[in-house]
Amino acid sequence: MNAKKPNSMVVTIVLLLALGWSDRSARTAELWIGAATADITPDRPLPLTGGSSVRIAREVLSRLTANVLALESRDGQRSLDQAILVSCDLCVIRPGIQEGFRKHLAGRLPGFDLNKLFLAATHTHDAPVLQQDRYDEKDYGDAMQPKEYVPWLYQRMGAAVVKAWESRAAGAVAWGLGHAVAGHNRRVVYSDGTAKMHGNTDDPQFRQIEGYEDHAMHVLCFYDSQKRLKATAMTLACTAQCASGTKVSADFWHDVRRLIHERHGENVCVLGFCAAAGDQTPRPQFSRKSQQRMEDFRGLTYTQEIGRRIASTFEDVSGVIAKDIRTDVPLMHRVRQVELPTRIVTDDEYAVAQKVCAEIDGRTTPKKTDRWTRNLYGLVAERYRAQQKGDWKTYDMELHVLRLGDVAIATNPFELFVDYGVQIEARSPAVQTFLIQLAAGGRQPAYYLPTPRAVAAGALNDQPFTNYSATVMTNIVGPKGGQVLVDRTVETIQVLWKKH
Amino acid sequence: MRCLTRWLMLWGMAGVPACLVPNATLAADTELRIGAATTSITPDQPIALDGQFHTRISKGVDNPITATAVAIEARQDGQSVDQAVLVSCDLVAIRPPLLSATRRRLAEKLPEVDARKVIFTATHTHTSGVTEEGKYEIPREGVMHPSQFAAFLVERLEELIGNAWRQRWPGGVSWGLGHAVVGYNRRAVYANGSAAMYGKTDRADFRGIEGYEDHGLELLFFWHDARQPPLAVAVNVACPSQEVESGSRINADFWHDVRQQFQTGDHQNTLVLGWPAAAGDQSPHRMYRKAAEERMLKLRGLSYPQEVARRIVGGINDVCPLVRSDVRTAVPFVHKVEDVALPVRKVTEREAAAAQAEIDALTKKGDTSRRRLWHQKAVDRYRTQDKQPTLSVEVHALRIGNVAIVTNPFELFLDYGVQMQARSKAVQTFVLQLTNGSSGYLPTERAVKGGSYSAVVASN
Numbered sequence: 001m002n003a004k005k006p007n008s009m010v011v012t013i014v015l016l017l018a019l020g021w022s023d024r025s026a027r028t029a030e031l032w033i034g035a036a037t038a039d040i041t042p043d044r045p046l047p048l049t050g051g052s053s054v055r056i057a058r059e060v061l062s063r064l065t066a067n068v069l070a071l072e073s074r075d076g077q078r079s080l081d082q083a084i085l086v087s088c089d090l091c092v093i094r095p096g097i098q099e100g101f102r103k104h105l106a107g108r109l110p111g112f113d114l115n116k117l118f119l120a121a122t123h124t125h126d127a128p129v130l131q132q133d134r135y136d137e138k139d140y141g142d143a144m145q146p147k148e149y150v151p152w153l154y155q156r157m158g159a160a161v162v163k164a165w166e167s168r169a170a171g172a173v174a175w176g177l178g179h180a181v182a183g184h185n186r187r188v189v190y191s192d193g194t195a196k197m198h199g200n201t202d203d204p205q206f207r208q209i210e211g212y213e214d215h216a217m218h219v220l221c222f223y224d225s226q227k228r229l230k231a232t233a234m235t236l237a238c239t240a241q242c243a244s245g246t247k248v249s250a251d252f253w254h255d256v257r258r259l260i261h262e263r264h265g266e267n268v269c270v271l272g273f274c275a276a277a278g279d280q281t282p283r284p285q286f287s288r289k290s291q292q293r294m295e296d297f298r299g300l301t302y303t304q305e306i307g308r309r310i311a312s313t314f315e316d317v318s319g320v321i322a323k324d325i326r327t328d329v330p331l332m333h334r335v336r337q338v339e340l341p342t343r344i345v346t347d348d349e350y351a352v353a354q355k356v357c358a359e360i361d362g363r364t365t366p367k368k369t370d371r372w373t374r375n376l377y378g379l380v381a382e383r384y385r386a387q388q389k390g391d392w393k394t395y396d397m398e399l400h401v402l403r404l405g406d407v408a409i410a411t412n413p414f415e416l417f418v419d420y421g422v423q424i425e426a427r428s429p430a431v432q433t434f435l436i437q438l439a440a441g442g443r444q445p446a447y448y449l450p451t452p453r454a455v456a457a458g459a460l461n462d463q464p465f466t467n468y469s470a471t472v473m474t475n476i477v478g479p480k481g482g483q484v485l486v487d488r489t490v491e492t493i494q495v496l497w498k499k500h
Numbered sequence: 501m502r503c504l505t506r507w508l509m510l511w512g513m514a515g516v517p518a519c520l521v522p523n524a525t526l527a528a529d530t531e532l533r534i535g536a537a538t539t540s541i542t543p544d545q546p547i548a549l550d551g552q553f554h555t556r557i558s559k560g561v562d563n564p565i566t567a568t569a570v571a572i573e574a575r576q577d578g579q580s581v582d583q584a585v586l587v588s589c590d591l592v593a594i595r596p597p598l599l600s601a602t603r604r605r606l607a608e609k610l611p612e613v614d615a616r617k618v619i620f621t622a623t624h625t626h627t628s629g630v631t632e633e634g635k636y637e638i639p640r641e642g643v644m645h646p647s648q649f650a651a652f653l654v655e656r657l658e659e660l661i662g663n664a665w666r667q668r669w670p671g672g673v674s675w676g677l678g679h680a681v682v683g684y685n686r687r688a689v690y691a692n693g694s695a696a697m698y699g700k701t702d703r704a705d706f707r708g709i710e711g712y713e714d715h716g717l718e719l720l721f722f723w724h725d726a727r728q729p730p731l732a733v734a735v736n737v738a739c740p741s742q743e744v745e746s747g748s749r750i751n752a753d754f755w756h757d758v759r760q761q762f763q764t765g766d767h768q769n770t771l772v773l774g775w776p777a778a779a780g781d782q783s784p785h786r787m788y789r790k791a792a793e794e795r796m797l798k799l800r801g802l803s804y805p806q807e808v809a810r811r812i813v814g815g816i817n818d819v820c821p822l823v824r825s826d827v828r829t830a831v832p833f834v835h836k837v838e839d840v841a842l843p844v845r846k847v848t849e850r851e852a853a854a855a856q857a858e859i860d861a862l863t864k865k866g867d868t869s870r871r872r873l874w875h876q877k878a879v880d881r882y883r884t885q886d887k888q889p890t891l892s893v894e895v896h897a898l899r900i901g902n903v904a905i906v907t908n909p910f911e912l913f914l915d916y917g918v919q920m921q922a923r924s925k926a927v928q929t930f931v932l933q934l935t936n937g938s939s940g941y942l943p944t945e946r947a948v949k950g951g952s953y954s955a956v957v958a959s960n
Binding site for chain 1: 676677678679681685701702703704706707708709711712713715716718787788789791792793795796799800811819822823825826915918919921922923927928944945946
């Protein structure tokens with residue numbers, strides 16, 4: 001939080017130059033829209049990611065999809081700017097995945113700058129492992145190996161991206177704000193100042209939920225030239241992790257899509273995005289009995305109930321904003337590399353990491369979670385050693401900022417705590433600021449990006465779930481970098497709103 | 501925050517969890533007799549409006565302010581075993597003189613009602629009348645004075661409770677949980693650790709919203725016949741009704757719009773009790789995203805109170821058909837009332853001196869607002885706190901079926917309400933703030949550290 005504040009005028013000038021500012025694309029222009037969906041569910045057993053040990057899924061609860069939106073603003077035959085957004089029913093866009101996908105697409109999208117494509121994950125924990133070494137390879141058994149799945153995924157998603165881009169046509173857009181109670185802050189604080197993710201609240205020492213919850217839902221609707229709904233993108237501060245079982249599942253986004261398709265047709269492409277929600281989850285931390293009772297009345301699972309709330313808000317908002325459909329809005333898309341200061345590993349944290357790694361390495365009978373734990377603590381030790389040599393002191397983040405009419409869209413690769421999202425939205429000059437976390441992942445893992453109050457709630461020890469999400473173990477970037485992320489994102493949005 | 505910990509311990513000892521244990525001997529099933537009534541408490545003269553520092557004399561009536569009551573009698577083997585009258589009032593607070601005067605009147609006119617078991621809750625509208633003399637400088641002529649308005653209220657409330665009580669009839673209750681995004685945490689936090697109520701959020705040093713928000717909608721329906729529309733619905737939402745708080749016309753705020761939007765079609769005779777849950781740090785005012793909210797209002801053609809009502813009524817209408825199939829006519833009913841002594845927040849010497857300096861400065865400026873009295877409270881408490889280290893507050897705890905209802909007279913910060921709900925054994929726990937008294941804000945430890953209006957000694 002103590003990053004030096006640069007002179008704002010200097011920042012603006014530098015940004016204008018760095019972003020190659022031109023008001024060409026700010027002019028009203030025709031918006032061309034393409035959309036497509038890919039099924040990314042192989043019909044084979046799959047190792048599921050997101051937990052401390054691998055789960056092998058042999059059944060499919062709901063199919064995983066990648067939903068693609070291609071946008072281009074055009075002045076006659078001239079392309080002014082462009083973007084391809086891909087929402088994936090995946091847990092995380094792991095290091096190298098987006099880069100690999102861009103390589104896979106090279107030469108297949110004439111006229112499109114592949115740097116203007118980004119992938120975002122919904123964070124379903126019932127999707128396949130993407131990194132071969134994430135878990136012990138022998139635990140994958142007869143399931144489809146990550147090294148097999150990733151090329152298959154690229155094929156499927158690649159076909160959808162090409163289809164979306166090639167099928168783009170003049171269309172229209174509308175945007176609106178609704179509310180859906182979906183995400184809940186999952187960090188429980190106790191009288192001694194410690195916090196625990198999903199901690200017990202029925203405890204005399206329970207004092208508060210650590211922070212804010214944000215129940216806003218931003219909606220973008222895209223229409224064809226006849227103003228028929230073609231695609232929609234929604235973002236809300238809630239990760240798709242109601243389920244977490246042993247079946248493949250797109251979590252609540254499946255139910256959202258099903259309900260929207262029932263009402264608006266199977267061909268509507270639904271892109272579900274997750275806003276800043278590193279400390280959020282769909283599960284409430286209290287009132288669970290009353291919540292369960294209401295699900296019983298409705299005859300719905302909790303996943304379906306969240307889907308119902310989101311789809312219901314979509315219906316409410318899409319009906320209202322149909323009064324204000326625009327065809328001539330500016331589209332501007334800036335891609336920046338932003339250097340964020342990393343969280344520095346202390347001597348004590350290094351000692352803890354060394355100890356845990358030594359214990360695991362010396363174990364004759366390994367535990368199922370050893371690979372996962374060893375990876376995390378091992379990375380802490382590796383970072384410490386690198387930082388001692390002056391390396392790994394910054395994290396290179398790919399930042400996408402779009403202006404689409406009065407809407408700003410901004411990405412980050414983290415599980416970003418909601419406070420940072422609130423800061424960006426509050427300081428943004430856009431009427432609506434559409435945040436997408438777990439997006440445009442780079443070569444390094446990003447993990448959680450916590451707030452100072454979360455970091456203060458507990459230091460790293462040999463129990464990986466102590467203050468999980470806010471210790472150095474799961475933070476490559478800490479609060480100092482979080483503030484830089486907010487400032488750079490806001491500055492970039494401001495540039496796109498600057499009058500010329 | 502030892503005082504808060506102790507307060508919570510006392511809360512626990514006050515019998516809330518104990519009396520809510522399903523198998524407690526007092527929790528045997530009882531038959532319910534239920535009555536409901538409503539009345540206007542809108543005066544036909546200008547009144548001083550309560551809730552701001554400066555004096556406002558009403559310049560008309562935007563919509564009626566009302567009081568609504570549900571009377572419940574629990575019976576076993578033909579005998580009355582317990583009772584409660586739940587009264588929601590479009591007032592900023594239930595000031596102690598109004599409470600005691602109303603109870604005296606009830607004791608005199610309605611002896612069958614245990615006045616101590618009447619639960620008066622204020623919706624916190626800031627565009628209703630002042631009920632206590634001496635708080636504001638009010639013109640002598642042309643205005644209904646606080647004591648006159650209070651006398652008018654006492655009469656209306658006694659009639660209201662009598663009507664509800666006399667209309668009680670065998671009935672049932674059902675309960676459910678919905679959601680409505682209504683209350684927003686109003687305390688912005690900055691890089692230096694300070695907080696500000698309604699602080700600006702577009703500043704570069706803005707760091708976040710101080711605490712939680714609760715968008716649960718606790719609903720309790722009262723029925724005479726489940727085949728008919730409900731007699732009444734009590735709606736507990738973590739938000740005070742103060743969207744139009746700075747206005748100078750009588751206005752029940754969003755509860756008026758809730759009534760108007762809900763009481764249509766089958767529900768035209770269903771009464772609505774508006775209950776604020778623990779919401780000392782909440783309000784309906786938006787802290788950010790104001791442009792987006794404003795645009796949606798324009799597209800919908802609604803005012804913000806109407807939009808709040810749309811969300812609440814949407815939540816009620818979503819839940820009502822579900823819980824209609826689960827109306828209970830024989831349920832455990834227990835109503836406990838206790839006066840709980842809470843340690844007061846101690847005013848430090850420095851705080852007292854600062855308050856006195858503020859008073860002197862305001863006096864010198866000729867300030868006639870209530871601001872001086874607000875500071876004076878801190879000075880007075882500094883002088884008396886050693887002799888009077890505790891504050892006695894009236895606390896109610898009811899069990900109705902699987903629902904708990906607990907009350908407090910504060911503007912209670914949300915975290916305390918969450919603690920109660922999380923630790924309660926009830927399936928649903930209704931926390932009613934601003935009930936049977938008016939004891940100011942009760943902030944959290946983090947709010948005290950951040951400071952600002954609702955978390956300083958003059959407010960606590």
